[in-house]
Amino acid sequence: xxxxxxxxxxxxIGTEVMPAAISxxxxxxxxxxxxxxxxxxxxxxxxxxxxxxMLPVDxxxxxxxxxxxxLGAVGVPDIPDVETLWGLLIxxxxxxxQYINLRPVRTLPGVPSVLRDERPIDLVLVRENNEGExxxxxxxAYRGLPQEAAMQQALFTRHGVSRAAxxxxxxxxxxSGRVTSATKSNGIIHSMPFWDEIVAETLAEYPGLTLRSExxxxxxxxxxxxxxxxDVIVAxxxxxxxxxxxxxxxxxxxxxxxxxxxxxxGRHPSMFEPVHGSAPDIAGKGIANPIGQIxxxxxxxxxxxxxxxxxxxxxxxxxxxxxxxxxxxxxxTATTEQMTAEVISQIRAL
Ligand code: NAI
Ligand code: MG
Numbered sequence: 001x002x003x004x005x006x007x008x009x010x011x012x013i014g015t016e017v018m019p020a021a022i023s024x025x026x027x028x029x030x031x032x033x034x035x036x037x038x039x040x041x042x043x044x045x046x047x048x049x050x051x052x053x054m055l056p057v058d059x060x061x062x063x064x065x066x067x068x069x070x071l072g073a074v075g076v077p078d079i080p081d082v083e084t085l086w087g088l089l090i091x092x093x094x095x096x097x098q099y100i101n102l103r104p105v106r107t108l109p110g111v112p113s114v115l116r117d118e119r120p121i122d123l124v125l126v127r128e129n130n131e132g133e134x135x136x137x138x139x140x141a142y143r144g145l146p147q148e149a150a151m152q153q154a155l156f157t158r159h160g161v162s163r164a165a166x167x168x169x170x171x172x173x174x175x176s177g178r179v180t181s182a183t184k185s186n187g188i189i190h191s192m193p194f195w196d197e198i199v200a201e202t203l204a205e206y207p208g209l210t211l212r213s214e215x216x217x218x219x220x221x222x223x224x225x226x227x228x229x230x231d232v233i234v235a236x237x238x239x240x241x242x243x244x245x246x247x248x249x250x251x252x253x254x255x256x257x258x259x260x261x262x263x264x265x266g267r268h269p270s271m272f273e274p275v276h277g278s279a280p281d282i283a284g285k286g287i288a289n290p291i292g293q294i295x296x297x298x299x300x301x302x303x304x305x306x307x308x309x310x311x312x313x314x315x316x317x318x319x320x321x322x323x324x325x326x327x328x329x330x331x332x333t334a335t336t337e338q339m340t341a342e343v344i345s346q347i348r349a350l
Contacts, residue, residue: 003067003304006269008088012278013288014072015331020290020340021070021091021297024313027347028301032309039066043078045084047271054087060095062268068300070292071273077280085177086136093129096268098261100167103244103275103300105227108291109322111252112331115248119228121251124171126232127240128164129261131155132191134237156236157190165202167264168234172209175231179203181213182235182243195236216243234296244275249293253329255289260297260303270305272300286335289327291317294343315347 009018012317020037028035034147048054054074056062063069069092074084084345092098103125106112137153165181174178181199196213203211216239223230223243229251235243257275274292277327282288294317301310320342326332327339334342 002192004037004039004065006063006066006069007038007040008043008069008074009072010074010088010278011046011076011084013276014044014074014278016283016286016336017071017274017293018070018287021293024316024343024347025282025297025301027344028309028313028316031347032306032312033308034301034304034306038070043088044074044170045079047089047101048079048321054084060091062095063092066269067281067304068269069271070297070300071271073133073274073278074274075278075280080131085105090134092271093218093261096271097263097265098268098271099128099130099163100260100262100264101125101129101240101244102250102260102307103127103180103247103255104299105244105247105251107251107282108116108256109318110324110326111256111321112213114250115227117228119296120271121227121247122291123227123247124232125231125244125247125273126168126171127232127244128160128234128236129240131160132237133155154188154191156194156234159209161198161203165199165234168232169203169206171211174204174234175278176181177209178231179209179211180219180233180240181211182216183213183231184216184239186215187214188341190223199234205226211270219243223346224250226249236312244327248275253289254292255329256291256295258299260296262303265272270300270303271302272296286337288336289329290336290340290343291321291327294340312347312350316348317343319350320344338343 009015081175106122114344133154138151140150142148183192203238248254254276259275261271298310298313325334
């Protein structure tokens with residue numbers, strides 16, 4: 001089956017890890033008889049400098065005709081992040097109702113652990129991706145004056161919270177049956193008790209599951225100390241964002257972490273991107289870890305209905321790491337290109 005995929009490599013290391021992942025996916029496609037047709041879109045900060053927009057006026061319409069969107073990262077030091085994220089990433093997540101941001105974290109072979117204990121980590125973060133703290137509601141006043149102020153509202157809806165909770169519950173039924181919900185209902189006294197109530201109501205429909213609500217501060221500490229105790233974690237937009245970098249780093253490096261921005265009903269294209277950003281500190285050096293982007297590509301294959309191809313790709317990058325090839329973020333010396341070449345040779349070998 002032919003799939004046309006919109007590719008936005010974006011900025012910084014996005015432009016380095018994207019070709020790496022595409023070469024792995026092309027190799028997999030050949031073996032599994034898939035037809036992946038890449039439509040490269042040069043949207044990102046250069047486009048913003050040239051046109052004043054991250055996305056062209058008809059950008060969302062263009063994306064809507066694709067089977068999936070494959071994104072690297074956007075953001076550069078000389079343009080405010082609010083322009084790059086709200087000009088591209090967030091409109092895509094919202095317009096296409098990608099209300100679940102799925103972020104698996106697991107221990108990979110050959111990756112040095114930052115933990116004292118070697119028990120394997122295997123958890124999935126389900127981040128609500130369309131509402132919550134990422135809100136346009138608010139404003140700033142009295143700029144430059146002593147009374148200068150800013151106000152930022154968070155918006156949680158019954159519809160939005162319950163569909164995230166339901167997704168987490170359904171996922172948990174295929175795993176250990178344990179769901180942890182990230183909350184802060186002791187300090188955030190309106191939206192977080194509301195979140196807790198709806199998550200509990202939704203989970204009550206699944207008698208086989210257990211639900212634990214944990215305060216985000218304590219949960220963050222526990223994730224560092226004993227991450228293997230967690231399975232499915234459901235969290236709001238902001239809490240899920242923070243926990244996913246944290247959990248990724250605990251598992252070895254944020255450069256390994258993938259994500260899928262899902263429109264679970266399949267009415268709109270879903271978007272696949274690594275958890276990390278454009279990493280200006282290492283951009284242009286050819287040393288970025290491509291695994292987060294490659295793994296995001298495997299998640300895309302799953303969504304496109306090719307689970308065997310996805311499993312093959314995951315097995316290949318695991319074998320490449322097990323063979324001892326590691327980028328610098330993992331304590332190795334391999335370049336992006338060498339890491340990618342090893343994954344491709346493992347794809348052929350498996
Ligand atoms: P970042 O994730 O780009 O980098 C954080 C740290 O992790 C840096 O030290 C970086 O070198 C390292 N790192 C990240 N990915 C790596 C990889 N694949 N291999 C090796 N090391 C890696 O986060 P930061 O620095 O906060 O943000 C940089 C820019 O990226 C900002 O403009 C930010 O807004 C943007 N950003 C964009 C995202 C997106 O497009 N989805 C997501 C997160 C940040
Ligand atoms: Mg993030």
